[in-house]
Amino acid sequence: MLLLSAARALVDDIDSGVRASGFTDLRPAHGFAFVRLSGTGATTTELAEHLEITKQAASQMADELIRKGYVERRPHPTDARARLLVLTEKGQACTRAADAAAARTLEPLAASLTPDQKATLRTALTRLATPGRIRPIW
Amino acid sequence: MLLLSAARALVDDIDSGVRASGFTDLRPAHGFAFVRLSGTGATTTELAEHLEITKQAASQMADELIRKGYVERRPHPTDARARLLVLTEKGQACTRAADAAAARTLEPLAASLTPDQKATLRTALTRLATPGRIRPIW
DNA sequence: CTATATGGTCAACCTGCTTGACTAAATTGG
DNA sequence: CCAATTTAGTCAAGCAGGTTGACCATATAG
Numbered sequence: 001m002l003l004l005s006a007a008r009a010l011v012d013d014i015d016s017g018v019r020a021s022g023f024t025d026l027r028p029a030h031g032f033a034f035v036r037l038s039g040t041g042a043t044t045t046e047l048a049e050h051l052e053i054t055k056q057a058a059s060q061m062a063d064e065l066i067r068k069g070y071v072e073r074r075p076h077p078t079d080a081r082a083r084l085l086v087l088t089e090k091g092q093a094c095t096r097a098a099d100a101a102a103a104r105t106l107e108p109l110a111a112s113l114t115p116d117q118k119a120t121l122r123t124a125l126t127r128l129a130t131p132g133r134i135r136p137i138w
Numbered sequence: 139m140l141l142l143s144a145a146r147a148l149v150d151d152i153d154s155g156v157r158a159s160g161f162t163d164l165r166p167a168h169g170f171a172f173v174r175l176s177g178t179g180a181t182t183t184e185l186a187e188h189l190e191i192t193k194q195a196a197s198q199m200a201d202e203l204i205r206k207g208y209v210e211r212r213p214h215p216t217d218a219r220a221r222l223l224v225l226t227e228k229g230q231a232c233t234r235a236a237d238a239a240a241a242r243t244l245e246p247l248a249a250s251l252t253p254d255q256k257a258t259l260r261t262a263l264t265r266l267a268t269p270g271r272i273r274p275i276w
Numbered sequence: 277c278t279a280t281a282t283g284g285t286c287a288a289c290c291t292g293c294t295t296g297a298c299t300a301a302a303t304t305g306g
Numbered sequence: 307c308c309a310a311t312t313t314a315g316t317c318a319a320g321c322a323g324g325t326t327g328a329c330c331a332t333a334t335a336g
Contacts, residue, residue: 002260005267007145008274028275029292045314057293059315081301081314109265117258120251122140124259127247129143136146136274138153138166167323183283195324197284219283219332282333290325296318303312 003128010105017101023094025068032135033061034087034095037071041086043079051135070094141266148243155239161232163206170273171199172225172233175209179224181217189273208232 015028029051036042036050048058062085065071070091076082087095110118153166167189174180174188186196200223203209208229214220225233248256 001272002263002267003141003148004145004272004274005269006263007141008271009266009268010141011274012268012271043314053292054294055315056295056317060292076314079302079314083315105266109262112265113258113262117262120255120258121262124247124251124255125140125144127250128147128243129140130147130150131143133146133150134139134142136142136149136166138149181283191323192325193284194286194326198323214283217283217333221284278336280333280335282331284329284331286327286329288326288328291323292321293323294319294321296320298317299315301312301314304310306307306309 010102013105014098014101017104018094018097021094021097021101023097026070026094029135030061030065030070031095031098033058033065034070034091034098035134037085037087038092038095041074041084043076043082043084045082047085050132052133052137065091148240151243152236152239155242156232156235159232159235159239161235164208164232167273168199168203168208169233169236171196171203172208172229172236173272175223175225176230176233179212179222181214181220181222183220185223188270190271190275203229 011028014031018026018031032051033047036047042050044059044062045055047062048055051058051061062071062073066073070088071085072088074084074086076084113121149166152169156164156169170189171185174185180188182197182200183193185200186193189196189199191199200209200211204211208226209223210226212222212224214222251259
């Protein structure tokens with residue numbers, strides 16, 4: 001219960017932080033997409049796998065993010081069928097805002113823990129976590 | 139990230155545990171409803187508040203759970219307008235299965251931690267958590 | 277004992293997702 | 307090198323789970 005509630009609180013904080021930074025047309029779900037797109041970008045199919053939704057739904061979400069200016073489609077360097085989805089400057093600014101909001105929420109906790117306690121926390125969560133599976137489904 | 143992934147993993151484990159126990163017609167979302175209904179039950183409006191959805195949506199979900207045999211509607215003892223939603227025996231069996239699945243996932247972790255480490259974990263999560271807000275929204 | 281607030285329902289609709297059928301490009305294997 | 311298959315993506319239709327808005331019946335307040 002505590003685990004679920006803490007996760008929810010973190011997502012809520014990030015969401016309201018992002019909104020307070022002026023990105024009011026995004027939902028938390030978009031953040032999970034940004035996680036995959038940041039860096040070198042991803043194809044529609046890769047995004048779909050990351051979000052565990054169909055590629056049609058991923059494509060639709062990409063269209064929305066493009067329309068809102070967070071993402072752009074580029075030709076794929078090696079595959080003429082595929083196109084690469086990458087974050088625009090606005091998209092990157094948004095992820096920075098999200099990171100800042102997360103840090104703001106976690107900082108007081110981090111400051112109150114000894115290095116040992118942090119390690120305990122990190123280890124415990126790591127043992128439960130399934131790498132890459134961030135987005136809840138239900 | 140670790141926190142979100144761990145929460146997701148726990149929900150996944152509970153869901154598959156519940157399904158493996160024969161309750162194949164439920165989604166994790168129903169579990170969040172069961173949390174509120176277990177014990178003395180709740181009215182539709184209370185359920186709606188707990189899930190942070192409209193009372194129409196909560197009523198629809200209650201109908202579904204009644205149709206599937208997990209919940210029943212009883213007259214409210216003090217308010218003739220309201221009706222009390224309570225878990226049937228099947229609903230209670232399902233929550234027991236969910237608790238067992240959660241325990242199964244958490245047990246190896248618990249066994250590997252000293253009491254001090256458990257306290258650290260509990261305190262850290264408690265500091266982040268917003269009481270009662272379990273269900274993520276996005 | 278009227279006026280207002282609250283619990284619940286009905287109906288219409290919207291959004292994000294799914295399934296299914298399809299095209300174009302890439303890959304595989306004779 | 308070319309036919310067969312796989313893979314990236316799109317189009318279209320439909321569905322599930324939610325929303326808003328209007329409404330009735332009962333409860334509560336002045």
